[in-house]
Amino acid sequence: MALLEIENLSVEFPTRAGTVYAVEGMTMKLDQGEILGVVGESGSGKSMTMLALMGLVPFPGKIRADKLMFNGHNLLTISERERRKIIGKDVAMIFQEPTTSLNPCFTIGFQLAETLKFHEGMSSKQARNRAIELLEQVGIPAPEGRLKAFPHQLSGGMNQRVMIAMAIACNPKFLIADEPTTALDVTIQAQILNLLTSLQRDRNMAMVLITHNMGVVAETAHRMMVMYAGQIMEEATASDLFNRPQHPYTNALLAALPERAVGGRLATIPGVVPGLADRPKGCLFSPRCQFATDRCVAERPDLSLWQHGSLRCFYPLGDAEREQKIKTDHLIGAEANQ
Amino acid sequence: MTVQASTPTQSHEQMSAPPHPFREFWGYFSANKGAVAGLVFISILVFCILFADLIAPYGFSGSNTDIRLTPPVWQEGGSFAHILGTDAIGRDMFSRLIYGTRYSLAIGAMVVALSIIVGTTLGLVAGFARGMVETVILRVMDIILTLPSLLLALVIVAILGSGLYNAVIAVAVVILPHYVRLVRASVITETAKDYVTAARVAGAGRLRLMFREVLPNCLAPLIVQASLGMSTAILDTAALGFLGLGAQPPLPEWGTMLADAREFIGADYWWVVTLPGIAILLTVVAFNLLGDGLRDALDPKLKS
Amino acid sequence: MIRFIFTRLSLIIPTFIGLTLAAFFLIRLVPGDPIETLAGERGISPERHAQLLAEYGLDQPLIVQYGYYIQRLFHGDLGQSIVTNTSVWTEFKTLFPATLELAICAMIFALVIGLPAGVFAALRRNTIVDQGVMGGALIGYSMPIFWWGLLLIMLFSNTLGWTPVNGRISVMYFFEPVTGFMLIDSLLSGEEGAFASAASHLVLPAVVLGTVPLAVIARMTRSSMLEVLGEDYIRTARAKGLPAYRVIALHALRNALIPVVTVIGLQIGVLMTGAILTEYVFSWPGVGTWLLQAIMRRDYPVLQGGILLIGCMVMLINLLVDLAYSFINPRIRSSR
Numbered sequence: 001m002a003l004l005e006i007e008n009l010s011v012e013f014p015t016r017a018g019t020v021y022a023v024e025g026m027t028m029k030l031d032q033g034e035i036l037g038v039v040g041e042s043g044s045g046k047s048m049t050m051l052a053l054m055g056l057v058p059f060p061g062k063i064r065a066d067k068l069m070f071n072g073h074n075l076l077t078i079s080e081r082e083r084r085k086i087i088g089k090d091v092a093m094i095f096q097e098p099t100t101s102l103n104p105c106f107t108i109g110f111q112l113a114e115t116l117k118f119h120e121g122m123s124s125k126q127a128r129n130r131a132i133e134l135l136e137q138v139g140i141p142a143p144e145g146r147l148k149a150f151p152h153q154l155s156g157g158m159n160q161r162v163m164i165a166m167a168i169a170c171n172p173k174f175l176i177a178d179e180p181t182t183a184l185d186v187t188i189q190a191q192i193l194n195l196l197t198s199l200q201r202d203r204n205m206a207m208v209l210i211t212h213n214m215g216v217v218a219e220t221a222h223r224m225m226v227m228y229a230g231q232i233m234e235e236a237t238a239s240d241l242f243n244r245p246q247h248p249y250t251n252a253l254l255a256a257l258p259e260r261a262v263g264g265r266l267a268t269i270p271g272v273v274p275g276l277a278d279r280p281k282g283c284l285f286s287p288r289c290q291f292a293t294d295r296c297v298a299e300r301p302d303l304s305l306w307q308h309g310s311l312r313c314f315y316p317l318g319d320a321e322r323e324q325k326i327k328t329d330h331l332i333g334a335e336a337n338q
Numbered sequence: 339m340t341v342q343a344s345t346p347t348q349s350h351e352q353m354s355a356p357p358h359p360f361r362e363f364w365g366y367f368s369a370n371k372g373a374v375a376g377l378v379f380i381s382i383l384v385f386c387i388l389f390a391d392l393i394a395p396y397g398f399s400g401s402n403t404d405i406r407l408t409p410p411v412w413q414e415g416g417s418f419a420h421i422l423g424t425d426a427i428g429r430d431m432f433s434r435l436i437y438g439t440r441y442s443l444a445i446g447a448m449v450v451a452l453s454i455i456v457g458t459t460l461g462l463v464a465g466f467a468r469g470m471v472e473t474v475i476l477r478v479m480d481i482i483l484t485l486p487s488l489l490l491a492l493v494i495v496a497i498l499g500s501g502l503y504n505a506v507i508a509v510a511v512v513i514l515p516h517y518v519r520l521v522r523a524s525v526i527t528e529t530a531k532d533y534v535t536a537a538r539v540a541g542a543g544r545l546r547l548m549f550r551e552v553l554p555n556c557l558a559p560l561i562v563q564a565s566l567g568m569s570t571a572i573l574d575t576a577a578l579g580f581l582g583l584g585a586q587p588p589l590p591e592w593g594t595m596l597a598d599a600r601e602f603i604g605a606d607y608w609w610v611v612t613l614p615g616i617a618i619l620l621t622v623v624a625f626n627l628l629g630d631g632l633r634d635a636l637d638p639k640l641k642s
Numbered sequence: 643m644i645r646f647i648f649t650r651l652s653l654i655i656p657t658f659i660g661l662t663l664a665a666f667f668l669i670r671l672v673p674g675d676p677i678e679t680l681a682g683e684r685g686i687s688p689e690r691h692a693q694l695l696a697e698y699g700l701d702q703p704l705i706v707q708y709g710y711y712i713q714r715l716f717h718g719d720l721g722q723s724i725v726t727n728t729s730v731w732t733e734f735k736t737l738f739p740a741t742l743e744l745a746i747c748a749m750i751f752a753l754v755i756g757l758p759a760g761v762f763a764a765l766r767r768n769t770i771v772d773q774g775v776m777g778g779a780l781i782g783y784s785m786p787i788f789w790w791g792l793l794l795i796m797l798f799s800n801t802l803g804w805t806p807v808n809g810r811i812s813v814m815y816f817f818e819p820v821t822g823f824m825l826i827d828s829l830l831s832g833e834e835g836a837f838a839s840a841a842s843h844l845v846l847p848a849v850v851l852g853t854v855p856l857a858v859i860a861r862m863t864r865s866s867m868l869e870v871l872g873e874d875y876i877r878t879a880r881a882k883g884l885p886a887y888r889v890i891a892l893h894a895l896r897n898a899l900i901p902v903v904t905v906i907g908l909q910i911g912v913l914m915t916g917a918i919l920t921e922y923v924f925s926w927p928g929v930g931t932w933l934l935q936a937i938m939r940r941d942y943p944v945l946q947g948g949i950l951l952i953g954c955m956v957m958l959i960n961l962l963v964d965l966a967y968s969f970i971n972p973r974i975r976s977s978r
Contacts, residue, residue, distance in 0.1 A: 056877060084883040095877070095878065097874055102878065103879065104875070104973060480656075480657050481661055484953045485956070486911045486913075486914035488915035489914065496940070600792065603795055603796045612793065615793065619789070
């Protein structure tokens, strides 16, 4: 049985203009020891999916799903009390901004020990010893002295290490890393990623690595998921996704990577992610897709299995009859569409 | 006002013209029900100031001991001749409250106006002159802020002698530091901006810079502070009146009316004590609501 | 930390000097010279006048006179009351505990109700509860407290007869002041019912004086709490699986209190203003009543000394609040 199963998850926000979907029709599975990379532009619902799982969707958001199972617990029907026993213990999360994610009024030691006392019932002394051990594991030098430090006295990289120590404190089965390196210096980014993958390997944790940087996940993730405007666009193994992208959006994202730039000019994707008001009726990517047809505008593709993975497109790039189909459905392209 | 239709044929300048500042302001402001209520109440009060002679059935002075302490109309013994009853020497409460707007509200407005004029000038001078002049002005303001506001007002009244106009000066001095600091801070942020440098480069004189470039840009916080300052001014003048050091009887200033009523808290003449206080409270609430609304409307960034 | 205290102190000194200047010149702004003022309405002969002028050093240049004034200050001489001929400092010393007791109780009342109300309103944002608390706070800080005092006396003392009207304790009880705080002294005296009497005298004035600070604290706590609840570290605390009460009462409130402490500091001056009015309404024998009488009787030395003492007190309390602020805000504590 998979560690995590999500079926048809939606996160909705009621607004004056009507319901806004931050996540829509999200379906995924995750096994123990697996690393899933989730990529997408800002606002594509990557983080919101994981916050929904943790029960941390900000007010007034609402969650709807057919299935939300973690490690045999049904997170949809579970009581708040039961959820708190899982959250922070079996599922842990680290965030983008390490410095603001740590409470400025409490010492590192206090914040680490708090988790240990609450979930593991440790005494202050036990928690302190374990905290030192954890800080050592995440590569913080002279950990004993750091216990009394406040977050503002440490660098961003150090704080992210503290966040990681806090997350792995109770030996979680599942670790969510929400853009863990975005706010850090480039030189630190690789260190933190290496730390995360080695911890993941040693403990055989499942891990979700959320990022908007394809390069970050390329070598790390086993499986990849590309999200756009709250929906999964494509899902495949990392090597398949990188070598044989099937969705035009994935393809465009990869083409936008600096290391793949051809002829000195960086490829871009025209237009912006649809806002709350101008959500297309058809395929969400159609306004920006250079292959969009009349069908794409009129009808929204389902997430369906295709070759090695699954994707949400009528015309997968690997399809031999693709050009013919596009022609039949009348190509309009991105420019004409706008 | 008509809605400007922006057709492609219009010139570039017209197209990019933002909505008229006042309309934009009114859009924010009118969404705030409390602020609108405050504004309506204040408008009624202003109407009372202007037409007190027409509204009030009686004058504010002149006693008639035969009808002293008549209760309000809905209570036993009350009559429609004096709908809110009469005070200890038979003066009509309703008329006195109406005339009171001229003393409480109009005096508050005078205080704020005086304080803004002096405060803005000092603030501009401090902001532009810098150096020694600035230090002296700011230190003096610090000292004013160190002393409890009413105590300082009392001391000033003690020196100048009691009375309505000395009370105005005293309270104006007390609320002065807010305006000085506000204007000076605005001057310093504004003068650092490029458009002031541009104006200076273009040869604008110092006075022109002060009044044409910088002052209009700190108007918004000044208006907000003025509205909130009104509530302080009304409360403090009423307090001085209550202590017998502000407006003197028989002027129907609301605080002074309360001072007269103090001896009646023991008896059953609740209206003599309650009504002037309610008038003060409602007026101050109205100005605070207005001030909050203005702040939100003029500075959407501050919206919580 | 030590440096932080010194920086604060160095900022206070110019204000203190300014305050002495203000107190010194105040008495000279009064029409007529100080001797005439001191002599009051009795009048004085020209010879005696000249003699006194020389005696007090008043024939010297102003700057020299100011020097004498400062010199006397450093010897603890704040002058004498014209009316009672007692030294200003002695009078202040005996009356101040009454004001302090009132102010402390008012502040406790404001905190005990204001903080939870603000937190509660923030947690129930945009509900009836929130609107109720904010509406109450609006009325609270718009309140003319002298009227509020009269209203409460009318209701609780006269109509219901629950509390006494004025003073600090019933005339039935008499004992030597030990601490100056009636609540403590009445307990020390061992007289039966003395404490209850002192407490019942204190309730209404404390409520009246605490009303405005209460409203301001509730408002500030709410907005500060709302801001903090949106912070990343609150999400982290919830992601740890901590119970809601711990997230709110520890992680959120600890941070939300930082700006609230500043506001409490600013309320000290407001509290003194309120004390003058409250003491007047309740005939509370404190510093406020004392100063008010000095003004009515044109007792300028008392006024001069009182301003100086109260100004210093406000500065001192502001300094303490600053220190408390740096104590609860680790970012200031260690970075300076």
